[in-house]
């Protein structure tokens with residue numbers, strides 16, 4: 477398999493002469509997201525799973541420098557040859573690196589040096605993109621841009637977790653849009669017939685390698701909910717002793733409840749009426765999708781509700797026909813919002829945006845999947861154990877980064893992402 481077939485579909489969605497402008501637009505958003513923050517904000521790390529903003533700014537730059545500029549630009553001189561040790565994330569084949577849990581201890585280079593690093597790499601990228609690209613180069617550029625989109629989302633979720641550690645719970649921004657609490661219709665389930673379907677990516681446009689090969693799956697007859705579970709609905713689970721009754725929980729999940737003292741979603745206040753957002757503490761919006769819950773909590777809620785989580789095949793079967801529209805980062809809420817529902821038109825809502833939806837599917841290779849040779853092959857494939865698939869994107873995702881076949885994955889105890897619940901049921 478060539479490099480290009482491993483990281484992209486046969487025809488790239490990126491076309492010259494827009495490449496340079498689009499690349500700078502994507503790169504520029506990362507820096508715009510960091511602008512409301514102080515240098516002190518940008519250097520701190522709240523937990524091993526999260527990274528400092530300064531590290532995100534540098535690592536995404538290192539990615540372009542390492543996978544593109546060093547490979548394609550003759551006589552390219554790295555900004556600092558030692559940066560690989562600091563800003564390589566997990567690429568074993570690219571050498572030693574600083575441990576992830578200690579990224580917050582990297583007081584050098586300074587934020588201003590990292591911004592100078594970004595500027596040099598952006599200048600070099602712009603010059604390089606003014607020439608022609610072959611297929612492999614175009615595929616790697618597109619991978620780098622989607623990688624940057626992933627880190628834009630992580631930057632925001634990591635900042636939220638960081639600011640939450642401060643007892644004053646400061647806002648990331650005080651000028652964000654505030655969602656309305658809309659009346660919500662009772663959840664409805666749409667029945668889907670048994671059949672053979674194809675899932676996975678094929679055709680034009682970008683995909684990550686883990687979305688391929690496209691293949692046939694047997695879809696069992698099932699019902700899938702028309703919208704995600706709301707905050708108000710999740711509150712009822714808590715009030716019904718959902719966190720105190722072991723019979724709702726998987727054994728590993730119950731162990732997490734006990735050892736970590738979970739009693740409510742991350743960021744909820746003890747009164748179950750308020751939560752921390754990127755705009756600071758605010759009243760919980762009852763009709764908005766519940767978020768910041770682990771797979772274990774999603775699974776326990778589903779069992780309490782007499783349902784289950786959809787498989788990723790079921791999720792993709794329903795999402796395939798839906799437009800990629802919804803509440804994404806450019807809406808500027810930076811939190812889940814309630815969809816305006818009508819009583820008469822049964823439709824599927826909010827598959828994209830608002831919250832990543834936990835599925836009941838383990839993150840495994842599709843039949844025939846092969847990771848590419850070399851460092852780029854480490855991007856997705858080596859993480860295919862002990863994690864669960866999430867689908868659909870969130871309120872801090874960018875729309876141009878999402879599609880029905882996109883497979884996100886996190887460990888089942890992860891709570892700091894905007895992760896929520898869509899229910900499904902068997903048809904017996």
Ligand SMILES: [Fe+2]
Pocket residue numbers: 535565623627
């Ligand atoms: Fe990365």
